[in-house]
Amino acid sequence: MYLAAYHFDGDPSELVAAYHRLMADFPEESILLHAAVRRADGLTVFDACPDIETFRAFSAGPEFRETLTAAGLPAPRIEPLGEVESSRVREVTI
Template sequence: MFLGAYHFDGDPAALLPAYDKLLAAYAGDVDLHVCVVRGDGITVFDACPSAEQFRAFSGGADFAAALAGAGLPAPRTEEVGDVHVARLREEATTS
């Protein structure tokens, strides 16, 4: 499993509804997914089966269209690396 990050810059109050819309479109297709609110935007950590699949997905036309359709700007992407261990104490939470 490979972890990537998408950094969306802007007002988090404006970005979060668009992010929620995007996430709803991919609801059943996520293995490891975390959205973190920053003072100047949001960062989404998302896992793919491999680095190659992360690159293909994050640079693909379908993802770009999904972002635009949800109202999100193009993110800065970051290849974080291979996941050694992922553990979650509770079910997924939202705030």
């Protein structure tokens, strides 16, 4: 599993609203590992793909950019992070 960070800069409230519009179209079973973090100057989304090849194809593909634009999100700064060695998640209601 390959993890990347997508940094969206701008008004956090506007970005969070657009992020929720974006995620409304993604089936839950398509998500491997995903977390959105509000920052003082934006939003960072940590998202995993099955492997680096899938990440490269997904993050550079025109469909990804079109989906972001349709939701109202700007083009992110994409930070490839690396292979996930381990993860632990306890389900909590947010």
